[in-house]
Amino acid sequence: MKKYDVIVVGAGHNGLTNGAFLAKAGLDVLVIEKNDYIGGATVSRNLHKDWKYSNCSYVCSLFRPEIYRDLNLAKHGLQVVTYNGGFTLTEGGDYLGSYNDHERMRREIYRHSPVDVDAYDRFGTEMAKWCRFIRPMLLRTPPDPTSFKFRDLDELAFLAKKFGELGSKDLHDFMRFFTISVADYLDQFFTSDLVKAHKAGSGIIGTGLGPMSPGSAYVMLHHYMGDVDGSMGAWGFARGGMGSIATALCGAFQEYGGELRTGSGVDKILVTNGRVRGVVLENGDEIQADRVVSNLDAKRTFLQILDPKDAGEKVVKAAKRFKIRGSSGKLNIALNGVPEFPALPKGSRLIHGDFHIVDNMEAYERAYDDWKDGRFSKNPYIDALIPTLTDPTMAPEGKHFMSVFVQYCPPSVNGREWTDELVKEFGDNVIDHIAKYSPNFKDLIEHVEVRTPREIENEAGLTQGNIFHGELTLDQLMFNRPFPGYAQYRGPVNGMYMCGSSTHPGGGVMAAPGANAAREILMDMKLSTTVPEDASDD
Amino acid sequence: MRDLSGQNHYLSAVRATPFYEKQKAVDLVNTWHRWQGYTVPDVLDNVTVEYFAIRNSASVFDITPMSKYRIKGPDALAFMNRLLPRDMTKLRVGRVGYTVWCDDEGMVIDDGTVFRVAEDEYWLCAQERQLEVLKRNAIGFQIEYAEITDEVAALSFQGPVTCKILKNAGFAGIETMKMFDLRFFDFPDGEIMISRSGYTGDLGYEVWVQNDQAEAIWDTLFEAGKHYDIRAIGGDALEIARVEAGLIAAHVEFSPANETVRPGHAKSPYELGLGWLVKLDKGVVFNGRRALMKEKKNGSRHRFVKLDVEGNKTACNAYLFDKKHGKQIGHVSSTAWAPTAKKNIALGFVDMPHGEIGTEVWAEIYYMKELKWNTRWAKCTVMKDAAWNPPRKTLTPPADF
Ligand SMILES: Cc1cc2nc3c(=O)[nH]c(=O)nc-3n(C[C@H](O)[C@H](O)[C@H](O)COP(=O)(O)OP(=O)(O)OC[C@H]3O[C@@H](n4cnc5c(N)ncnc54)[C@H](O)[C@@H]3O)c2cc1C
Numbered sequence: 001m002k003k004y005d006v007i008v009v010g011a012g013h014n015g016l017t018n019g020a021f022l023a024k025a026g027l028d029v030l031v032i033e034k035n036d037y038i039g040g041a042t043v044s045r046n047l048h049k050d051w052k053y054s055n056c057s058y059v060c061s062l063f064r065p066e067i068y069r070d071l072n073l074a075k076h077g078l079q080v081v082t083y084n085g086g087f088t089l090t091e092g093g094d095y096l097g098s099y100n101d102h103e104r105m106r107r108e109i110y111r112h113s114p115v116d117v118d119a120y121d122r123f124g125t126e127m128a129k130w131c132r133f134i135r136p137m138l139l140r141t142p143p144d145p146t147s148f149k150f151r152d153l154d155e156l157a158f159l160a161k162k163f164g165e166l167g168s169k170d171l172h173d174f175m176r177f178f179t180i181s182v183a184d185y186l187d188q189f190f191t192s193d194l195v196k197a198h199k200a201g202s203g204i205i206g207t208g209l210g211p212m213s214p215g216s217a218y219v220m221l222h223h224y225m226g227d228v229d230g231s232m233g234a235w236g237f238a239r240g241g242m243g244s245i246a247t248a249l250c251g252a253f254q255e256y257g258g259e260l261r262t263g264s265g266v267d268k269i270l271v272t273n274g275r276v277r278g279v280v281l282e283n284g285d286e287i288q289a290d291r292v293v294s295n296l297d298a299k300r301t302f303l304q305i306l307d308p309k310d311a312g313e314k315v316v317k318a319a320k321r322f323k324i325r326g327s328s329g330k331l332n333i334a335l336n337g338v339p340e341f342p343a344l345p346k347g348s349r350l351i352h353g354d355f356h357i358v359d360n361m362e363a364y365e366r367a368y369d370d371w372k373d374g375r376f377s378k379n380p381y382i383d384a385l386i387p388t389l390t391d392p393t394m395a396p397e398g399k400h401f402m403s404v405f406v407q408y409c410p411p412s413v414n415g416r417e418w419t420d421e422l423v424k425e426f427g428d429n430v431i432d433h434i435a436k437y438s439p440n441f442k443d444l445i446e447h448v449e450v451r452t453p454r455e456i457e458n459e460a461g462l463t464q465g466n467i468f469h470g471e472l473t474l475d476q477l478m479f480n481r482p483f484p485g486y487a488q489y490r491g492p493v494n495g496m497y498m499c500g501s502s503t504h505p506g507g508g509v510m511a512a513p514g515a516n517a518a519r520e521i522l523m524d525m526k527l528s529t530t531v532p533e534d535a536s537d538d
Numbered sequence: 539m540r541d542l543s544g545q546n547h548y549l550s551a552v553r554a555t556p557f558y559e560k561q562k563a564v565d566l567v568n569t570w571h572r573w574q575g576y577t578v579p580d581v582l583d584n585v586t587v588e589y590f591a592i593r594n595s596a597s598v599f600d601i602t603p604m605s606k607y608r609i610k611g612p613d614a615l616a617f618m619n620r621l622l623p624r625d626m627t628k629l630r631v632g633r634v635g636y637t638v639w640c641d642d643e644g645m646v647i648d649d650g651t652v653f654r655v656a657e658d659e660y661w662l663c664a665q666e667r668q669l670e671v672l673k674r675n676a677i678g679f680q681i682e683y684a685e686i687t688d689e690v691a692a693l694s695f696q697g698p699v700t701c702k703i704l705k706n707a708g709f710a711g712i713e714t715m716k717m718f719d720l721r722f723f724d725f726p727d728g729e730i731m732i733s734r735s736g737y738t739g740d741l742g743y744e745v746w747v748q749n750d751q752a753e754a755i756w757d758t759l760f761e762a763g764k765h766y767d768i769r770a771i772g773g774d775a776l777e778i779a780r781v782e783a784g785l786i787a788a789h790v791e792f793s794p795a796n797e798t799v800r801p802g803h804a805k806s807p808y809e810l811g812l813g814w815l816v817k818l819d820k821g822v823v824f825n826g827r828r829a830l831m832k833e834k835k836n837g838s839r840h841r842f843v844k845l846d847v848e849g850n851k852t853a854c855n856a857y858l859f860d861k862k863h864g865k866q867i868g869h870v871s872s873t874a875w876a877p878t879a880k881k882n883i884a885l886g887f888v889d890m891p892h893g894e895i896g897t898e899v900w901a902e903i904y905y906m907k908e909l910k911w912n913t914r915w916a917k918c919t920v921m922k923d924a925a926w927n928p929p930r931k932t933l934t935p936p937a938d939f
Contacts, residue, residue: 097548103575106667107547114685118670121797128799165801167643348548538800 003288004030004259006521007279009266009305010295010461010500012040016249017514018293018499018521020071023256024530025522030287031258032279034265034461037243038250040295041460041467042509044243044394048447051401052394053332054242055449056460056467058385058403059083059354061226061235062510063245064139066532076251079239082228083390086353087344088198089437095343096198096359097350100234113192123189123199129170130177131225131232132537133162138225138505138512139534141520142479142487178218178474181210183361185217193360200364201356201381204407206467206507208325210368211361215473222472222506235354237387241394245509269294269496271310276495279305291495293517297462297469298322298482298502306491315492318483322502323471326453326464327371329409331430334447335400338386339438352389357382357437371408374415376426376452379433381407399446406430411453411464418454426452468507469500478504489517490524497521552577555602556691556752564770571773574603574667574687579772586877588775592738593878593926595767595939596697598759599776601744602752604650605667606690610659611681616822618652618660621675623807623830625820629654634718634733637815638807639671640826644833645795645804647671648788649812651735653720661686661746665788671796675825691752695759696742696779699766701936704732704743707762712743713935727751737776739783741930766939781874781885784844784924786810791842791871791885806833809887811842840868841893844925845918847882847901850875853916856901858888862915867892870901879925884918895922 006022008015011033019031037043041056060080068078085098085105096112099105109117143155166174177185182203186196202223203209203216210216228236238244250260264285269292270277278288294301302311302319311319344350358364358381367377383405388395395401406426413422427450435441453465462469470476479487482502489497499517501507519531547553553576561579569580578600581588591597609617619626622637629635631654638649650664662668672683695704704712709723709732720733728748736742747755760768780787788794795804807816807830818831847853852875858868868888876883888899901916930936 099547101551103572104547104551107553107575115669115673118667121667122670125797125799132799167801169643170801345546345548350548 001288003278003290004028005289006030006291006293007032007287007289008293008295008499009269009279010034010040011038011246011250011260011262012295012500013042013246013249013509013511014500014514015040015293015295016246016253017067017071017511018295018518019258020249020253020256021515021518021530022521023253023258025527029253029258030289031253031260032264032266032281032287033260033262034282035459036263038260038262039243039246041456041462042242042246043460044241047332047449048334050396051334051399051447052241052243053401053449054238054387054403055332055451056330056456057242057509058387058405059235060238060242060245060509061223061228061233062508063226064510064512064515065227066139066535067511067515070532071249071252073245073248073252076248076255077240078244078248080228080236081239081390082231082234082236083353083385085350086355087350088194088356088359089341089343090194090359093343095341096194097348098198098353100231109195112194113190116190116192116195119189119191120195126173127221127224128232129166130174130221133166133174134221134225135537136162136534137478138510139515139532141489141516142481142504144485144488145479177221179214180217181212181214182216182220183211185220196361197359197364198356200361201358201383204364204368204381205383205405206328206407207471208323208327208371209471209473211364213368218474218477219472222508226508226510237391239391239393241387241391242509249511266305269306269310271307271493271496274493276493291497291521293497293499293521294491295500295514297324297466297500298498299324299463300461301491301498301500301502306493306496310493312492315486318486322482323473323476324463324466324469325471326411326457326466327408328456328465328467329376329406329426329430329453330451330456331404331406331427332449332451333402333404333445334395335386335402335444336446337398337440337444338389338400339402339434339441339444341438343437351386354383354385356384357433367408371410374410374413376409376413376429377407378429380409380430382430382434383407384434404430404434409452411457418452423450423452423454426450469502470507472506477506481506489513489520555600556749557600557602557693557756560753560756561600561770569772573773574605576603578603580774581772582770585772585774585778588769588771589778589877591767591769591771592696592740592775592779594698595769596695596699596703596763597769597771597775598756599694599696599771599773601692601694602690604687604692605664606686606692607662607664607668607672607683608659608686609662609672609681609683611679612658613679613681614658614660617676617679617681619820619822620679620824621671622652623816623824623826625817626652627820631655631657632720634720634735638810638812640807640830641795642826642829643795643804644806644826644829645798646792646807646810647795649786653731653733655720655731666794666797689749691747691749693745693755693759694736694742695745696736696738696740698741698930698937699763699768699939700742702938703759703763703766703768707758716934717932725751726754730755737783737785738779739785739924739926739931740779740928741933741936778874778877781872781883782876782879782924782926784885786842786885787872805840806830806838808833808838809840809842838890840887841890843868843886843888843893843899844921844923845870845884845886845899845901846921846925847873847884848917849914850882851903851905851914851916852882853884853901853903853918854905856884856903858886858918859900859902860892862900864900867899876925881925883925893920895920
């Protein structure tokens with residue numbers, strides 16, 4: 001029977017990235033995916049007529065450009081197209097537009113609050129400082145602060161140097177930044193509640209935190225630290241849907257000789273005498289390998305596919321405690337035309353970007369209260385986009401696909417499992433909510449895919465539907481991700497590794513965890529690395 | 539052209555100043571750029587001709603996009619003295635002062651001019667927006683501050699014949715105004731302000747009007763100057779004049795401290811050659827004082843230099859060296875062939891202690907001729923004064939031309 005050098009469990013974008021770099025190094029790699037399709041939460045599927053949806057993730061910014069380039073993803077069909085701005089609708093019938101164009105952005109803020117124009121620049125400068133700090137960390141393995149290995153000391157010294165570079169004022173601000181709430185953080189800059197509300201959304205997306213919960217400011221940074229073509233904080237569409245990212249990664253993986261097997265998941269990682277031996281699939285097939293890499297989140301990895309006896313009591317406990325609360329839902333909608341938003345002036349092209357509802361900070365917190373009480377938010381925050389206004393490939397001519405990300409949506413409703421009726425209720429509530437701002441919206445709807453944490457968990461395999469494979473709070477970041485002592489992509493048994501978003505630098509379509517894990521594996525195998533280094537902003 | 543007024547930025551990404559139509563009418567080349575949200579010309583006819591209007595006759599340049607603020611109240615003086623490193627008690631009513639202002643680390647946020655229009659009222663004119671800086675610093679002071687950028691239209695009127703033209707236009711007594719004086723004059727639809735100030739290092743004035751007086755003041759100047767070569771000019775000609783005059787520009791000579799991301803990339807007033815603006819012992823605390831005292835004691839990192847560059851190749855983006863093929867000690871920030879001084883000049887920065895007046899530094903200059911790149915080493919002499927600093931800049935009353 002064939003024995004692989006490495007088996008990667010899961011064909012999410014990180015599993016594929018990991019596989020691609022290992023295959024590039026000449027290893028014999030097999031990626032095993034439970035679904036018939038690849039991509040995990042980076043997926044595009046055809047569920048209705050000629051429409052293609054980006055079923056989970058819907059926009060791209062975090063993806064490391066070094067990986068994009070190194071794996072030649074353009075050749076494998078990937079194109080990421082920047083979109084321009086967006087808008088937040090107000091209850092009073094107005095809107096706040098956002099523009100990538102700095103001067104236009106300033107004028108729009110000026111329309112609402114002149115002093116916040118200046119604040120906006122100050123805010124942008126400060127966010128750029130934190131991005132400059134954090135971005136070089138993305139393609140590095142976090143140091144273990146308790147280790148005295150040369151490499152860890154080197155990495156710690158690198159960190160210390162970066163801290164040292166910040167002046168004392170910046171250092172103070174930076175330390176606070178990681179623990180402060182997004183509401184408190186924005187209060188340091190803006191006076192207009194609308195401007196704050198517009199900015200706050202990215203502090204709560206995908207997280208079981210409210211805007212007033214400590215730690216949410218970092219979540220905002222997590223959405224800012226990406227770029228498209230060097231334009232920091234910008235987001236883009238993957239042409240053909242987010243699934244194109246997975247397809248391109250898979251193309252690179254296979255070009256380097258990697259093998260893909262879909263349609264049956266891994267049931268268990270086989271371990272003998274503290275050493276990985278291979279995997280057994282749900283269909284009973286056994287496949288041998290010297291190394292197994294899990295693309296699954298920390299809970300699924302350590303509580304499901306690894307035997308607790310192999311994982312050991314400490315790891316099992318840490319995995320149980322790992323915070324991975326589901327808090328988001330999503331609607332994918334096939335539309336017969338472009339919905340009208342009377343608040344937008346005629347001639348505005350802002351509809352090509354992302355749009356939001358929730359125009360004040362209090363309303364955010366109320367939406368969060370609903371979630372804490374075990375209900376979906378009555379007036380949720382939505383992050384909606386119509387990619388087909390830009391991308392000609394995803395819907396028939398004149399028709400559109402609208403992606404509606406919804407915060408908050410609980411993993412169970414009032415402690416009870418989701419039912420189909422409840423899922424429908426959730427979807428209808430979101431549609432009614434949008435229809436308040438768009439009179440023709442409902443008439444345009446042809447088909448809706450409603451996804452609560454139940455669907456996200458069952459289909460994409462994200463525990464509780466947590467989009468980041470675990471909360472992005474300081475206790476679960478850097479050398480704490482997923483838990484202290486296990487942040488360097490190695491599992492508790494020899495030959496076992498992790499490469500999913502539960503590892504540093506966390507969730508989002510970033511490909512960094514997969515790449516970092518590959519670098520560690522190659523290092524253990526004493527092979528020279530195929531993973532590119534950070535290209536540096538300076 | 540689309541409607542460029544107001545906030546219709548979903549239709550147009552730029553705004554028109556009240557002088558837009560007037561400039562458009564004399565625009566022959568259609569080359570414009572964006573300045574603080576407004577569209578303004580680079581050139582209207584020909585850069586050289588426009589430059590010589592500054593140095594030979596009279597030039598009219600639209601400075602409406604400058605950020606303008608009014609600060610008023612019983613504590614106005616105390617407030618300005620707190621914000622600015624200059625000793626503001628010395629700035630009398632009717633006077634204008636050039637100044638910088640700093641953050642707590644003593645790094646320059648911006649530079650601009652302060653107009654003391656009344657005992658308890660100042661105008662501040664800056665390159666970058668300063669509304670929030672005013673707001674944050676106003677705490678505890680009895681003042682009111684307001685942004686007047688969009689209410690006040692302004693022209694920079696520069697050149698040796700400008701005083702004569704203003705006299706022709708009937709601004710009685712204009713010739714008695716000294717450099718950095720400001721005065722109000724009667725004009726249809728309300729008083730206007732004229733200051734003897736500018737960004738060219740030459741004789742010149744700045745004229746401040748309400749938006750609805752903009753076209754009238756434009757016509758007045760051009761009518762009164764019709765026998766001289768009065769010209770509307772674009773930003774390119776002004777740029778040559780400001781380098782010739784040795785004046786610094788935001789985002790060119792310094793990165794405004796509030797917008798600077800990288801540690802150590804902002805500059806202090808001393809490092810910009812503006813130590814003369816800093817009065818550490820003026821008797822009151824001002825923003826950045828502690829850091830500036832420290833810098834004064836321990837020394838600065840860089841020195842601002844005005845260079846006379848050997849040869850005729852401009853030292854665009856060049857590194858500076860201590861000697862030919864020597865150690866890199868700095869860089870050039872601005873360059874020009876100075877058409878009046880007839881010199882090849884540059885502004886730049888060198889590490890301390892290099893760059894004392896009269897000493898030499900070297901530039902490695904890359905230049906292209908018909909798509910072929912060449913390189914040349916040029917000796918640069920650190921000048922004491924700007925390349926162009928004529929007596930007429932300050933002479934009162936000015937000569938007619
Ligand atoms: C609704 C939603 C919206 C999002 N929006 C965005 C966005 O717009 N932009 C962005 O950057 N990020 C977004 N994210 C986050 C981002 O999509 C994820 O963090 C990222 O895709 C996770 O990638 P991964 O490779 O680490 O894991 P996954 O994509 O979760 O991949 C894990 C893979 O393992 C497979 N698997 C599970 N169990 C087994 C098993 N036992 N055997 C074999 N295979 C198995 C799964 O099917 C899956 O393919 C969103 C996520 C969600 C859910």
